[in-house]
Structures are given as structure tokens and as C-alpha cells.
Amino acid sequence: xxxxxxxxxxxxxxxxxxxxxxxxxxxxxxxxxxxxxxxxxxxxxxxxxxxxxxxxxxxxxxxxxxxxxxxxxxxxxxxxxxxxxxxxxxxxxxxxxxxxxxxxxxxxxxxxxxxxxxxxxxxxxxxxxxxxxxxxxxxxxxxxxxxxxxxxxxxxxxxxxxxxxxxxxxxxxxxxxxxxxxxxxxxxxxxxxxxxxxxxxxxxxxxxxxxxxxxxxxxxxxxxxxxxxxxxxxxxxxxxxxxxxxxxxxxxxxxxxxxxxxxxxxxxxxxxxxxxxxxxxxxxxxxxxxxxxxxxxxxxxxxxxxxxxxxxxxxxxxxxxxxxxxxxxxxxxxxxxxxxxxxxxxxxxxxxxxxxxxxxxxxxxxxxxxxxxxxxxxxxxxxxxxxxxxxxxxxxxxxxxxxxxxxxxxxxxxxxxxxxxxxxxxxxxxxxxxxxxxxxxxx
Numbered sequence: 001x002x003x004x005x006x007x008x009x010x011x012x013x014x015x016x017x018x019x020x021x022x023x024x025x026x027x028x029x030x031x032x033x034x035x036x037x038x039x040x041x042x043x044x045x046x047x048x049x050x051x052x053x054x055x056x057x058x059x060x061x062x063x064x065x066x067x068x069x070x071x072x073x074x075x076x077x078x079x080x081x082x083x084x085x086x087x088x089x090x091x092x093x094x095x096x097x098x099x100x101x102x103x104x105x106x107x108x109x110x111x112x113x114x115x116x117x118x119x120x121x122x123x124x125x126x127x128x129x130x131x132x133x134x135x136x137x138x139x140x141x142x143x144x145x146x147x148x149x150x151x152x153x154x155x156x157x158x159x160x161x162x163x164x165x166x167x168x169x170x171x172x173x174x175x176x177x178x179x180x181x182x183x184x185x186x187x188x189x190x191x192x193x194x195x196x197x198x199x200x201x202x203x204x205x206x207x208x209x210x211x212x213x214x215x216x217x218x219x220x221x222x223x224x225x226x227x228x229x230x231x232x233x234x235x236x237x238x239x240x241x242x243x244x245x246x247x248x249x250x251x252x253x254x255x256x257x258x259x260x261x262x263x264x265x266x267x268x269x270x271x272x273x274x275x276x277x278x279x280x281x282x283x284x285x286x287x288x289x290x291x292x293x294x295x296x297x298x299x300x301x302x303x304x305x306x307x308x309x310x311x312x313x314x315x316x317x318x319x320x321x322x323x324x325x326x327x328x329x330x331x332x333x334x335x336x337x338x339x340x341x342x343x344x345x346x347x348x349x350x351x352x353x354x355x356x357x358x359x360x361x362x363x364x365x366x367x368x369x370x371x372x373x374x375x376x377x378x379x380x381x382x383x384x385x386x387x388x389x390x391x392x393x394x395x396x397x398x399x400x401x402x403x404x405x406x407x408x409x410x411x412x413x414x415x416x417x418x419x420x421x422x423x424x425x426x427x428x429x430x431x432x433x434x435x436x437x438x439x440x441x442x443x
Contacts, residue, residue, distance in 0.1 A: 009138075029277070036109070037109050037110055038115055039116065039122075045106070046083075046104075051079070052123055052126065053081070055069075055070075055131070055153075056084075056130050056134055057085070058087045058131065059086065060315075061210075062086075062091070063086060064213055066099070067099055068213035069209065072415065072416070073422075076428040077428060079429065080126060081104075083103060083123055084104075084106075085106050086105070113138050116142045117142050125143075125148050127151065128149070128150045128151070129153045130153065132155060135172070135176075140175055140178040150179045151181045151183065154185055157196070162196075165196050176193070177197070183422075184204065185206075185363060187205055207411065207413060208364065209418060210364070227317075231299075232302065233305060233324065238260065239267070240260065240267060240387065243322075243328060243330050243340065244340040245273050246275075246337055247278065250282050250286070253269070253331075254286060255384060256384035256387045257269045257387075260391050261308070263388070268309075268310065270321065273311070276313070292306070292309070293308070294309075294311070295311050295313045323348045325350050327351050328350050331355075334377075337357065338357060339360050341361065342365065342374060345404070346373065346405060348401075349404060355378075355383070356376060368407060373404040375390075
């Protein structure tokens with residue numbers, strides 16, 4: 001079955017290669033990462049072949065989440081280096097600029113046997129931590145063969161991916177046998193991964209690390225002036241932020257914002273496209289709608305804004321920018337792609353809107369709706385009506401924001417539970433080996 005999987009992986013790469021070639025030529029994506037994706041790291045990467053902990057986080061969200069674990073890993077395993085890999089370019093950029101405590105960052109390799117064996121020889125991991133649902137059969141098999149412990153961290157099996165895994169359940173069961181511990185976000189994800197074949201005694205519900213990875217110092221006011229120096233907006237002026245938007249959502253947001261400006265012409269809209277290659281496209285789209293538009297990189301520090309719409313064409317600033325928002329719409333949810341993280345605006349106590357497609361964050365979205373901490377909009381028209389109503393209702397905004405903040409505070413603690421499960425798999429020096437316990441909620 002591994003041979004079949006490897007053949008399919010190669011064929012999929014060949015089929016997708018024209019797309020990658022286009023992206024490389026058009027946007028200069030992937031070009032510099034090819035050697036690392038083939039398992040070839042710089043000579044100086046781990047020159048002395050030191051043992052390590054290898055953490056893999058696909059993109060920006062996972063990279064920011066893993067920050068919660070790194071201080072604890074450093075404290076418990078001072079004798080091991082910590083390496084972090086990402087799949088996407090934006091994830092790589094955020095990892096290099098916003099994650100402290102790692103020794104080096106690199107691109108995740110293609111999951112082919114000879115490539116992953118070569119990479120393991122360079123990284124020399126004693127522990128491999130895969131964030132969320134990064135199930136790579138050849139890599140996990142190589143880890144098992146070379147004595148590398150593997151732990152799924154902040155694990156989840158979404159409602160959408162679950163049926164797909166079930167189609168190849170016999171193979172997935174073999175792959176999951178190579179994982180030493182599954183630290184799952186929720187009871188539902190834990191049940192699903194057990195059903196797919198994970199040994200129940202290796203599965204633990206630790207909660208979501210996303211709650212522990214949030215920037216609480218920023219929500220307490222530190223850094224506020226630095227952000228505002230580029231966004232000189234009077235306190236009475238509404239600021240609408242559309243975060244992590246995808247193609248098809250910006251038009252709905254721009255139309256909704258036009259309705260807001262009928263009663264509040266001084267309002268400002270900040271759009272943060274999810275993908276950097278779309279920055280120019282979104283700028284042009286806003287101009288076609290008749291707005292005065294500026295890129296974030298065009299703003300002058302300490303100068304009043306003279307535009308209606310700002311396109312956030314930077315990486316890593318969005319989380320701090322939430323503190324100036326009046327209302328936040330989180331994208332990837334009006335179009336059917338699964339939604340994006342709603343926790344960062346919640347830290348600042350902001351009213352949050354999202355669309356009906358939040359299956360990648362189903363548990364978190366459900367908790368927010370049940371607690372009156374967010375509003376789900378069903379369509380572009382619903383977004384317009386809800387946005388106008390919230391901008392004009394400070395009492396409702398305050399209630400939503402307070403509930404969001406309280407929910408985040410109540411759900412912290414997954415980090416320590418996860419570190420405890422990791423220690424059971426790879427005891428820190430001087431600790432006795434942990435005892436494996438059956439599927440349960442960590443306390």
C-alpha cells in the first residue's frame with residue numbers, strides 16, 4: 001500500500017507541476033524552496049548532527065499556534081535543538097519573523113521515501129511533532145523505522161476530511177500505528193481518529209492550543225501606539241476589518257461597506273487578503289468600486305489617512321491591527337473553503353462575523369455561537385445588514401466582544417496538557433518514562 005501511495009504522490013506532483021511552474025514564473029513562488037523540499041538542507045543547518053525536536057506547521061495559523069509550545073519544550077529539553085518546518089511561503093515568512101526559540105526554519109519535504117530519509121539524517125530528530133492533521137505516511141514510517149517518536153499536536157479531523165479518510169481506512173490505520181500519541185482538540189476529533197484506526201490508549205483530548213498561543217500582551221494595550229501610527233483614525237470613526245479574505249468575498253465586503261458609509265461616511269475599511277499574490281488584485285477591485293484605496297506599505301507614519309480602504313499588503317500585522325477594529329469579518333467563510341481563525345480578534349474583545357462555511361474551525365465556531373460571542377451571516381446580503389446594524393449598535397458590539405474575550409480566557413490550558421503528553425512519550429532527562437493511558441480528556 002505504501003508503494004501505491006508513493007506512486008500516486010509522484011503522479012499528483014507531475015499533474016500539478018504546470019501550476020507550480022506558473023506560480024514560480026508569475027509570483028516567484030517555490031523557486032528558492034526546491035532544494036529543501038527535496039530534502040537537501042544547507043550544510044550549516046545542523047553541522048554537528050545534534051539531536052533535535054522537529055515541529056511541522058503547515059502555514060501561518062499553525063505557525064502562530066506552535067509558539068505556545070516552544071518555551072515549554074525549551075525548558076524540558078534543553079539538550080535538544082528545535083527545528084520548525086512549514087509548507088507555505090507565508091508560513092515560512094511568519095516562522096522566521098514571529099517565532100522565537102527555534103534554532104532554524106526550513107521547508108517541509110515531499111513525502112517520498114528517499115527524500116524523507118535524507119532529511120531525517122540532517123535534522124536528527126528524537127521527536128517529530130505534527131500540528132493538526134499533518135498525516136504523511138512515508139515520513140511517519142521512516143520515523144518509526146529510525147526510532148523517532150511522533151506526536152500529533154492540536155490534532156483535529158474535520159467533518160469534511162473525515163469521510164475522505166474513511167475511504168482509505170485500512171491504509172490510514174497502518175499509518176496511524178506509527179504515531180506514538182494523538183493530542184486532539186476535541187472529543188469529536190478524538191472519536192473520529194479512533195474510528196480511523198488510532199489505538200485508543202494513545203489518544204488524549206488536550207483542547208486547542210490556539211487559545212494558549214494568542215498575544216495577550218497586545219490586548220492589554222502594549223503595541224497599540226505602534227499600530228495606530230500608521231492608522232491615524234479618530235476613536236469615533238468606525239473601522240471595519242475584513243480578515244483573511246479569499247476571491248469572491250472582497251466584492252461582498254466592499255458592497256456591505258458602501259451601506260455602512262451611507263450613515264457613517266467617515267468609516268474606514270481594512271481588507272487583509274489571505275494570499276499575498278492577490279494584493280494587487282484586491283487593490284484594483286476596490287478602485288473599480290469607486291473607493292479611494294491605499295496599500296498598507298504606502299501609508300505614512302503619523303499621517304492622517306486620506307483613503308476609504310486600506311489593503312493590508314504585509315505579513316504578520318493583522319493580529320495587532322485587530323485592536324483598532326470596530327467590527328471584524330473573518331473570511332474564508334462566505335466561500336466554501338472552511339473558514340479561518342476567529343480567536344485573535346476575540347482576545348481584543350471585538351465583535352466577530354463569519355460566514356456559514358467554518359468546517360475547519362467547527363468546534364470553535366460552534367462554541368462562539370452558543371455563547372453569543374460571534375454572529376454567523378448566511379450570505380453577502382446578510383453580511384451587509386448585520387454589519388450596518390453592528391456599526392450602529394455599540395451596546396450589541398460590547399456584548400459580543402465581552403463574550404468573545406471571556407470564552408477565550410475560559411479555554412486556556414491546552415499547552416500544559418500537551419506538554420505533559422509529550423513528556424509521557426519522550427521523558428525529559430531525569431524523568432521516568434510516562435505511563436500510557438487510554439483515550440481520555442487530559443486534566
